[in-house]
Amino acid sequence: METIISSKTKTVIISPERPFTIIGERINPTGRKALAREMAAGNYDRVISDALAQVAAGAHILDVNAGIPMADEPAIMAKAIQIVQSVTDVPISIDSSIVAALERGLQTYEGKALVNSVTGEDERLEAVLPLVKKYGAAVIGISNDETGISQDPDVRFSVAKKIVERAMDHGIPKEDVIIDPLVMPIGAVRYAGRQVLHILRRCREELGVNTTCGASNVSFGLPARVGINSAFLAMTIGGGLTSAITNPLEAEMKQAIMAADVLTGNDENCMNWIRANRKPAKDGAAEKGRRRRRRG
Amino acid sequence: METIISSKTKTVIISPERPFTIIGERINPTGRKALAREMAAGNYDRVISDALAQVAAGAHILDVNAGIPMADEPAIMAKAIQIVQSVTDVPISIDSSIVAALERGLQTYEGKALVNSVTGEDERLEAVLPLVKKYGAAVIGISNDETGISQDPDVRFSVAKKIVERAMDHGIPKEDVIIDPLVMPIGAVRYAGRQVLHILRRCREELGVNTTCGASNVSFGLPARVGINSAFLAMTIGGGLTSAITNPLEAEMKQAIMAADVLTGNDENCMNWIRANRKPAKDGAAEKGRRRRRRG
Numbered sequence: 001m002e003t004i005i006s007s008k009t010k011t012v013i014i015s016p017e018r019p020f021t022i023i024g025e026r027i028n029p030t031g032r033k034a035l036a037r038e039m040a041a042g043n044y045d046r047v048i049s050d051a052l053a054q055v056a057a058g059a060h061i062l063d064v065n066a067g068i069p070m071a072d073e074p075a076i077m078a079k080a081i082q083i084v085q086s087v088t089d090v091p092i093s094i095d096s097s098i099v100a101a102l103e104r105g106l107q108t109y110e111g112k113a114l115v116n117s118v119t120g121e122d123e124r125l126e127a128v129l130p131l132v133k134k135y136g137a138a139v140i141g142i143s144n145d146e147t148g149i150s151q152d153p154d155v156r157f158s159v160a161k162k163i164v165e166r167a168m169d170h171g172i173p174k175e176d177v178i179i180d181p182l183v184m185p186i187g188a189v190r191y192a193g194r195q196v197l198h199i200l201r202r203c204r205e206e207l208g209v210n211t212t213c214g215a216s217n218v219s220f221g222l223p224a225r226v227g228i229n230s231a232f233l234a235m236t237i238g239g240g241l242t243s244a245i246t247n248p249l250e251a252e253m254k255q256a257i258m259a260a261d262v263l264t265g266n267d268e269n270c271m272n273w274i275r276a277n278r279k280p281a282k283d284g285a286a287e288k289g290r291r292r293r294r295r296g
Numbered sequence: 297m298e299t300i301i302s303s304k305t306k307t308v309i310i311s312p313e314r315p316f317t318i319i320g321e322r323i324n325p326t327g328r329k330a331l332a333r334e335m336a337a338g339n340y341d342r343v344i345s346d347a348l349a350q351v352a353a354g355a356h357i358l359d360v361n362a363g364i365p366m367a368d369e370p371a372i373m374a375k376a377i378q379i380v381q382s383v384t385d386v387p388i389s390i391d392s393s394i395v396a397a398l399e400r401g402l403q404t405y406e407g408k409a410l411v412n413s414v415t416g417e418d419e420r421l422e423a424v425l426p427l428v429k430k431y432g433a434a435v436i437g438i439s440n441d442e443t444g445i446s447q448d449p450d451v452r453f454s455v456a457k458k459i460v461e462r463a464m465d466h467g468i469p470k471e472d473v474i475i476d477p478l479v480m481p482i483g484a485v486r487y488a489g490r491q492v493l494h495i496l497r498r499c500r501e502e503l504g505v506n507t508t509c510g511a512s513n514v515s516f517g518l519p520a521r522v523g524i525n526s527a528f529l530a531m532t533i534g535g536g537l538t539s540a541i542t543n544p545l546e547a548e549m550k551q552a553i554m555a556a557d558v559l560t561g562n563d564e565n566c567m568n569w570i571r572a573n574r575k576p577a578k579d580g581a582a583e584k585g586r587r588r589r590r591r592g
Contacts, residue, residue: 186561186566187566190564191561192561193558193559193560197534218559222569222570223570223573223574223575224551224569224573227552227554227555227573228555228558228569230526230527230530230552231526231530231552231555231556231559232530232555234527234528234530234534234552235530235531235533235556235559236534237531238489238493238530238532238534238535239535255520255527256523256526256527256530258523259523259526259527259528260527260531262489262524262527263489263514263527263528263531264490265482265486265488265489265490268486270518273518273520273524274518277518277519278519279519
């Protein structure tokens, strides 16, 4: 089960047999007034610094959203993609609910993009899937449809299944569909975590597709959100989640992802973990000395 | 699926529908030379302070191990149990590989104890299970036998199944058997985490029993062990683990357990999480003010 996403020069493979894929969420003006104002005014300095910071922190793919009310979203999307591709080599997830913005993004993008996203409504499927096919992209399928977001995980799974089948009808191979099981806030929906684990399991075992989610939504409204998000990432990676749209700049969440890679066996010989957590040689020796003294 | 453990005055119910059960691991002289020396000399001050600290930090059950080379383990076990029961009201897990020490512990203990542990060897089963039955205790069954620890999780599961069946033959109800899938160090056994998740799932779905493990073993030999252990706890709780023998004094691991309880829906209304992470009212107001200013 391998989903391949690429830029001009870099390929990312999303797979349950590889380290978890981090899709950096920061380039998104929703709820970020300064960023929205700047992007609308043609100032992309913050887009560039957010792109560079996320890549430095370990993002494998960058999500780019240009959803600014009253602005020309397709034009801003194209510009943002062009600029991000000029300063980094990581692939991009083109994030919009506006079909014209997805299309402009796909036209501009160099490589095999990830389209974020399509839902299970027939109208959306018929608008987005032809574009995904035309540009040879991959797509995130979100498990809700005309009837809304079901609290029955088996209903959400059936929407996911419909999306995969419809994509295949359009000639898109199922490895190019990544299912988002939809993460509800746990403070409002008591069994939101169990729902996600159940859908992930069915996606893995019955559909054989990769999965993603917006990991931070689960903690909405609760204190110490990063603690909840970190545990959620470890738990869902154990449950088969293969990527997430998240913020790699949150050190605790990044650490949970790296630890989860160790625990799934996907950080071979624990090399990434050891490299990230190795103490400088000098400190290591001092620590060893202290331990020896304590023991004596 | 409810396993009931009790002291004279306090009952703990281990169940997948309740908050995760923390079995405090600290009262164990293995690798703690000062504690071993003191216990052998009849000084239980550190046992008392370890008991109180772990209960204060959230331990629901206290593991008591008296394994000191060359010492009279049955006598020390009896004394340690007596003293721990005199200063706390939490139930005890009587931890020994020596049958005589388990028996003296069971004789001394007031309440329904947890016996830690029995393995799948016929000889051990026939020595330990009659004691568990005689004293009406519950028991931890560890999934290895005369052939050692299999790296095939289905073989380990078959040992777990044998222990449950043999316990039932002895008149011990299966809810009084808690399976330990055995956690191997991930630095040495690449798929140790996947093994554990696989065994947990079969224990839950096919045997319908509660589970436990020594959570810290997984990170043996790696740097930043607490990060690995915390992710492992979140991941395995998501996979159905219902208790662990661990150190509640490690704040990061305690936080991962509490977050996992939120995510499984077992921290009702997230009350434990909110209580533990609530800022004092004054700070909260100040923070709100700061946010309002930032927004403006």
